[in-house]
Amino acid sequence: MILFPAIDLFDGKVVRLTRGDYQQQTVYSSTPSVFAKKWQDDGAEWLHIVDLNGARDGVMRNLAAVREIKKATTCKLQFGGGIRNQESAEAAIGEGVDRIIIGTKALDSDFLGKMLAQFGSQIAVGLDCRNNRVQTEGWLQSKGITLFGMLEVLNNFPLETIIYTDILKDGMLKGPNVTELARVLERSKSRIILSGGISTLADILDIRKIRAENFEGAIIGKALYEGALDLKQALAVIQSRRS
Incomplete structure (x- = not known):
């Protein structure tokens, strides 16, 4: 099981949104590489990076920050937002x-097929859901799917x-939806990464109990930036299951 510290970028800064609301934005740093190095020093092997400008507007605006993160760390990078x-x-x-994440354009089967044919395992699909409905355009629209x-x-x-x-x-910061996650794991043939709500070591212990073979890991965001969860401790909990 992999833990992915999240680095959400808006106008080159590290921010967090609440429930995807661009009006509820907290800025944590104007230098994304600082947090990237911190998460690597804490033991992260992967970083989950989102271009929020790109997710909303359809055009990537934060590749310069991605470039700096790549220079500053040896972590593997998972990136999405604006890949259309x-x-x-x-x-x-x-x-x-x-690994690149396709969200909005994943609804276009022809596009997804072509991308998978070209990039294979470097492609992930982001399914962002509100009340069981898939959201697109940076979580701002629903197609009724x-x-x-x-x-x-x-x-x-x-x-x-x-x-x-x-x-x-x-x-x-109120815990993940593990009930819905279990249904997703059961219905999907793909490996699943969970995002949303993980905020305490108790949450880490809960998801550590998941035995589904296609559960790859979880993304942690706001809890790390607010100090509610320590990445080193969380990784130690995960490691204790392996040993």
């Missing part, structure tokens, strides 16, 4: 990104990784 065409995917990979309907579609693709986010849990 082949050129943007190639640009992200060109900056050293190891259900979470489990979308999972059925994705099961037809050679897709290795899905990132499942419960938007109503995101940034609330």
Whole structure:
């Protein structure tokens, strides 16, 4: 099981949103590489990076910050936000990104198929859901597609990784939706990464109990920045299960 510290970027700064609301934005640093190095020093092997400008507007605006993070760490990078065409995917990979996340454009089956044919395991799909409905355009729009309907579609693709986010849990520091996660793990053929709500060591202990073979790990965001959760301790809890 992998823990992915999140670095959300808006106008080149590290920020966190509450439930995906761009009006509820807290700025933590104007130098993203500082946090990247901190999470690496704490033991992170992967970093989860989101270009919030790109997610909302459809055009990546924070690749310079990604470049600096890549220079500052040896962590693997998982990156999304604004990847809506082949050129943007190639640009992200060109900056050293190891896995790119397709969100809004994953609803376009032809596009997703072409991306998987070209990039294979470097592609992940982000399923961001509010009340069981898939949200797009930086969580600002809904196409009326259900979470489990979308999972059925994705099961037809050679897709290795899905990132499942419960938007109503995101940034609330009230624990993840493990009940819904269990249903997602059961219905999906892909590996699942959980995002949203993890805020305490108790939450880490809860998800550590998950035995589904396709559970890859979890993304942690606001809890790290607010000091509610210590990454070193969380990783130690995960390691204790392995030993």
